Amino acid sequence: MNLLLAFIPISLLLEYVFHAPPLWVFGASTVAIIPLADWLRKATEQVAARAGQTIGGLLNVTFGNLAELIIAIFVLLAGNTAVVKAQITGSIIGNGLLGLGLAILIGSFGRSRQKFSGANAGQLNSMLFLVVVALLLPALFDLTERLPAFEAGSAAARNNLDEYLSLGVAVVLILVYGLNLVYTLVTHKDVFALEEEEHQGTLWPTWKAAAVLLGATAIIALESEMLSGALDASSAALGLSPFFLGIIVLAVVGNFAEYIAGSYFARQGKIGLAINIAIGATIQVALFTAPLLVIISYLIGKPMNLVFSSPLELVAIVAVALIVTTVTKDGEATWFEGVMLIAVYLLLALAFYFVTPSEKGAQLNTPPAQVVFLQTG
Template sequence: MGKLVSWPAALLLIVPIAPALHYLVGAPQLWIFFAAAAAIAVLADWVRRATEQVADQVGPAIGGLLNISFGSLAELILAIFVLTSGKADVVRAQITGSIIGTSLFGLGLAIVVGSIGREKQLFKRERAGQLSSLLILAVIALLLPAVFDYTGRSSTASGRLVVTDEQLSIGVSIVLLVLYAANLVYTLITHRDVFASDEPRGSEASWSLLASLAVLVTTTAVIALEAHLVSGALEATSESSGLSPLFLGVIILSLVGTASDLFAASWFARQGKMGLVLNICVGSAIQIALVVAPSLVLISWLIGQPMTLVFSSPLDLFAIVGTAFIVNAIAADGETTWFEGVLLVGVYVLFGLAFFFV
C-alpha cells in the first residue's frame, strides 16, 4: 500500500476509543459522543486521501467526479444517522454549520496561515467567480422554502398551503441536484480547460487501485459505526454538557464533518495554492447546499423520517445569506490578505456566539 505509516496513520488510534467506551466500558454518553466525533474527523481525512489516490489513476474527468462525489461523504453519513433518530432540526443546523464553517472559518484560517511571510495571495478570478455565483444560487434556493412557508401562512386565512413544505422541499431538492449535475458537465467536460487548476495537489503516497478502494470501503463502514454512536449520544450529551442540540449541530457536528477540508485548506494555503483553497472551502459549501442538503431531503422520505428545507430560525437564514455575500466579496478581486482571513474567522466566531446563546 506504499508509505502509509505517518501521523495520519497514528491518529487512527482514536478510532476504536468510542466503540470501546460504548460496548466494553459503558462510559458516559458525553465521552462517547466526543470520542466518536473525533474518530469521524480522522476517518474523513482517510476518505479524502483514498479518493484522491483513486482519482490519480482514473484520469482528470472521472477523478474530479470522484473527488466531488466522496468529498462530503462523512457529513452525509453523519447527517443520515442523526436524521434516523428523528432530529431533523439538528440536521438543518448541521447544514448551516457546514456552509459557514468551510466558507468562513476554513477559508479564513487558510488565508491567515497562507499569508504568513506573504503580502498577499493570488488566485484565478474565473473559477472563484463561478464558485461564489453557485454559492449565492444555492443560498437563494435554500431560502425559498422558508420564505414560501412564511408568506403562504401569513397570506392565507386558514394558514394552510396548496403545496406543502414537504412537496416544495422535494421539488427544490431535485432542481438543486440537476443544477449541480450541469455544473459538473460544465467544469469537468465542456469547459475543462478553463477551470483546470494549475496548482496540482500532489500525492503523499502511491497506493494501488485495490488498496485505495479497500481503504475507501473500510473507512466508510467505520464512519457509519461512529456516526451511529454520535447520533445515539446526541441528546444525552446536550443535557449533560448544557449545550443545545442546535449548537452541537451548527458547530460541533459540522466541524467534525468538514475537519478534513479545513486541514487540507490550511496545508495548501501554506504552499501558496490559494486556488485549491477556494476549491476546497467554497466547493465544500456548495456540495453541502447543492448535493448533501437535497440528498438528505430525498433520503429522509425513503427512511420514513421526512425532512424539509424550511429553516425556521432567522439566525440560520442570516448566517447562510451573510456567508454567501462575504465569500462573493472575497472572491471578486482575485487576491487575499491576512486581514481578510482574520475578518472571516471573526465573523464565524460571532455566529458561533449567537448560536451558543440561542
C-alpha cells in the same frame, strides 16, 4: 494525527464493552472521526495526482462531505430533523468561513498575497448566490402562508405545502448541481482547469487509495451511528441544546476533511485548489447533500423540509455568500482576509450559542427572545 486513531477502539470499547455514559461515547466518537477524515484527504490526494487537481478537488469535497452525510442520516433515523437542518447551516458557514479562512491564513504564512483564477472564483460565487435563493425561498414561502391574507388552511396543510415545495426544490437543486459539473468538467473544462503540478513523493497503488476511501468511510459510518445515539444525552450533560451541537460540533466534525485538505493545499501554494475545496464543499452541501437528505428523509419515513425557521440561520447563509464573494472577487487573498472570514464565523457561533432555545422554551414553542425572558425574568 494518526495518534487519534486510537480513539476508534476506545470509542467501541466505551460503547459496547463498558457501556460508558453517552457523553464519553460522544466525545470519543467525535475525536475518532477527525483522523479518519484526514485519511480520506490523503486518499483523494493520491487520486488527484492521477486524475488531475480539478477532479481531485471534486473527489476531496465529495468524500469530505460523505462523512457529514453519514452523520446526518443517522441523526435523521433518530428523528432529529431540526439537528440535521442545523448541521446543514453549520456546514455552509463552516466551509465558507472557517474552512476558507483557515486555508487563506495558513497559506499566507511567508507570502504577501496568494493569487488564483478569477474565472473559477466567479463561477463559485455565482453558485453561492443560487444557494441563497434556494434556501431563502422555502422559508419565505412558509412565512407567506402564515400571513392572514394568504392563510387558508390548517397548520398540517401548511406543513404539507412546505414538504411539497421542499421536494420540488430538492430535485431542481440536484439537477442544477449535476449540470454545473458538466459545465465545469466537460463543456468548459479549459476555463476552470487548475494548474497541474507534479506530485511529490511515492504514489499509492490505485487499490490502496480505493481501500482507504472505502475503509475510512465504513468506519466513519460506525462512529457516526454511536455519535448520533449519544447526541441527546450528551447535549443535556453539557447544558447545550442538540441544535447548537448540530450547527457547530457535528458540522465541524463532518467537514473536518475539507478543513485539513484546504489548509494543506494552501500551505503547498495551491490556493486555487484550496478555494475549490472550501467553496465547492459549501455549494455541494447546499445543492446536493441537503436536497439528497430531504429525499432520503421521505424514503426512511422521517420527512424533513428545507424551511429554516430561525432568521439567524438565513442571515448566516446570506453572510457567507456576501463575504466570500467580497474576499475572492479580485483573484487574490491575503492573511488578513482569512482573519476576517474566521472572525465572522466566530461571531455567528457566539450568536447561535446565545439564541439557542432552552428545553423549556422548545417545549413551549417559544421564540428565542421570549425564551431569554423566561430564563432571566
